[in-house]
Amino acid sequence: MPLLEIKNMTHHFGGLRAVHDYNLAIEPGQIRGLIGPNGAGKTTVFNLITGIYKPAQGHVILDGENIVGFQPYRIASKGLGRTFQNLRLWRHMTVLEHVKLAQYSKITYGLIGAFFGTPKRRKEEAEIKEKAYSLLKMMGVEHFADQIVINLPYGAQRRVEMARALATEPKILFLDEPTAGMNPEELRQMIGIIRQVRDTFGVAIFLIEHRLRMVMELCEQIQTLVFGEVIAEGVPEDIRNNPKVIEAYLGKEIIV
Amino acid sequence: MTFFFQNVINALQWGSFYAMIALGYSMVYSILMLFNFAHGDIFMVGAYIGVGVATVLVTLTSSGAIVLPGWLILVLTILISMFLTSFVGMFVERVGYRPLRDAPRASAAITGLMIGIILETGNLAIMGATRVKFPPIIESVTYNIGGVFVTNKKIMIVVISLMFMFALHQFVQRTKWGMAMRAMSFDYVAVPLMGVPMNTIAAMTFAIGSALASVAGILFGIAYPVLDPYMGIVFGWKAFVAAILGGRGSILGATLAGFLLGFIEIFVAMVFPSTLRDLIAYSIILLILVFRPHGFFGEPYSAQLRL
Numbered sequence: 001m002p003l004l005e006i007k008n009m010t011h012h013f014g015g016l017r018a019v020h021d022y023n024l025a026i027e028p029g030q031i032r033g034l035i036g037p038n039g040a041g042k043t044t045v046f047n048l049i050t051g052i053y054k055p056a057q058g059h060v061i062l063d064g065e066n067i068v069g070f071q072p073y074r075i076a077s078k079g080l081g082r083t084f085q086n087l088r089l090w091r092h093m094t095v096l097e098h099v100k101l102a103q104y105s106k107i108t109y110g111l112i113g114a115f116f117g118t119p120k121r122r123k124e125e126a127e128i129k130e131k132a133y134s135l136l137k138m139m140g141v142e143h144f145a146d147q148i149v150i151n152l153p154y155g156a157q158r159r160v161e162m163a164r165a166l167a168t169e170p171k172i173l174f175l176d177e178p179t180a181g182m183n184p185e186e187l188r189q190m191i192g193i194i195r196q197v198r199d200t201f202g203v204a205i206f207l208i209e210h211r212l213r214m215v216m217e218l219c220e221q222i223q224t225l226v227f228g229e230v231i232a233e234g235v236p237e238d239i240r241n242n243p244k245v246i247e248a249y250l251g252k253e254i255i256v
Numbered sequence: 257m258t259f260f261f262q263n264v265i266n267a268l269q270w271g272s273f274y275a276m277i278a279l280g281y282s283m284v285y286s287i288l289m290l291f292n293f294a295h296g297d298i299f300m301v302g303a304y305i306g307v308g309v310a311t312v313l314v315t316l317t318s319s320g321a322i323v324l325p326g327w328l329i330l331v332l333t334i335l336i337s338m339f340l341t342s343f344v345g346m347f348v349e350r351v352g353y354r355p356l357r358d359a360p361r362a363s364a365a366i367t368g369l370m371i372g373i374i375l376e377t378g379n380l381a382i383m384g385a386t387r388v389k390f391p392p393i394i395e396s397v398t399y400n401i402g403g404v405f406v407t408n409k410k411i412m413i414v415v416i417s418l419m420f421m422f423a424l425h426q427f428v429q430r431t432k433w434g435m436a437m438r439a440m441s442f443d444y445v446a447v448p449l450m451g452v453p454m455n456t457i458a459a460m461t462f463a464i465g466s467a468l469a470s471v472a473g474i475l476f477g478i479a480y481p482v483l484d485p486y487m488g489i490v491f492g493w494k495a496f497v498a499a500i501l502g503g504r505g506s507i508l509g510a511t512l513a514g515f516l517l518g519f520i521e522i523f524v525a526m527v528f529p530s531t532l533r534d535l536i537a538y539s540i541i542l543l544i545l546v547f548r549p550h551g552f553f554g555e556p557y558s559a560q561l562r563l
Contacts, residue, residue, distance in 0.1 A: 050449065051448075052445070071448065071453070071454070071455075072448035072449060072454075073448040073449075073450075073451050073452055073453045073454060074453075076448060076449045076450065076451045077451040081449070082449055084445075084446065088443045088445055088446040089442075089443065089446070090438070090439040090442035090443055090446070091442050091443075092442060093438060093439060093442065097435060097439075100435065101432070101435050101436060101439055101447075101450055101452070102450045102451075104432055104435075104436065104450050104451050104452050105451045107432040110431075111427075111431065114426070114427070114430040114431040114434075115426060115430065164450070165449075167450075168449070168450055168451055
């Protein structure tokens, strides 16, 4: 049984058909890509699955349960983590706090613990901190832990967002353009990080990307979305040579 | 000079009412991007609940059913009223604001005004048009410190207010709910993705804001024992000004701005005829906002990244 299965998902914004009859099946540990020109509906697909929008039609089955209509926090608790195209960090909180809040459901001490520093709080705080540091270290940003996130370089902010998503212990991780705005060196590192994340935690990864070189190198399966519809799906080799994809998307991109 | 210090004491007391109410405005705004315009009326409801609780406790004590010292009656009144008023706040959030979470902000603002009117007129219908007196809980003692007259009530009001502000600060810094609240004030879209139930945090924010408003209501009732159903309107608006002046969602900002408002009002009245007090005081605040439209601790709008 696939970890995440989407059947006939359709959504409209007013009269605009944003996503039409979208299907997907992701197995545990897979790395999958979603490509398509600007405005194709890629981020909308993410928002529909993560519960920010509710699909008008169709099923989204995560770990055997239909999650359509669930509130975003429940979907997240069921093991779906995510990063955003435009970073959504909490500007004036520290890096460590980001990764701590991501472990919200693990914090069980209440008011008394918080105000009086009970042994339970100390124990939990230590565990949470340790986990936070190990993730930040993996992302190579542990030396920023006590800094306000807005003061970090852009590439480091992306890594913080990734660490935050991983701290929720997802079974599947959605990455919305994880290398947007990165230079070739950072891009190379990010590819390494994504592979490492998959190998270490065994999470499935579903990513939106504009840089085809990266998608082709990283993903096992790729979908191409144009005007809300999947026009091609397959292994990188097939996508690269698919005339429909080239027409809709690759033609322009290869020249660049 | 003694006259000056006398007014400092008065301003501290006056400012603590504003600060306590402003905190509720500020917290709700930072988390849900809406101004709860019913908040002034929740302050009024909190004061009335305080009267009810205090009356019951005082009657029980005077009839000899239980014997409680004055300070314990006060503590119990505050705690029980906070608890009860927090449900008023959560009810307002659940019924009035939650259905409008994705609606245009103007709809939420109108709803707030409506809820305010319902609370005022509802109170009028239940309690009648006669003013309610806050029962005397503690004996007033006046100290003469070098010509400055300080009552024990004034000291108590300022100290209790500061205590609650400090407790709120600790709550926001140290608990997971507080951390979620701070995060929501920066970007609320990412918060539920951390497994944080937004509705719980929203209800909690309203509960805390209302509980603080009820403390302010009780303290106000102790200082100025006559209450009426419309007492929350002007106070609410002025505390709203303090919340704006403090900066979006800043606890420290709302506190300082509340006290600043108290100081400006009292000192304007010290120099000018008291009929001109609000005119001059709020002209000064308008002038501050011209130069600092996002308040003391808020960020300029352009720096915000919101959905």
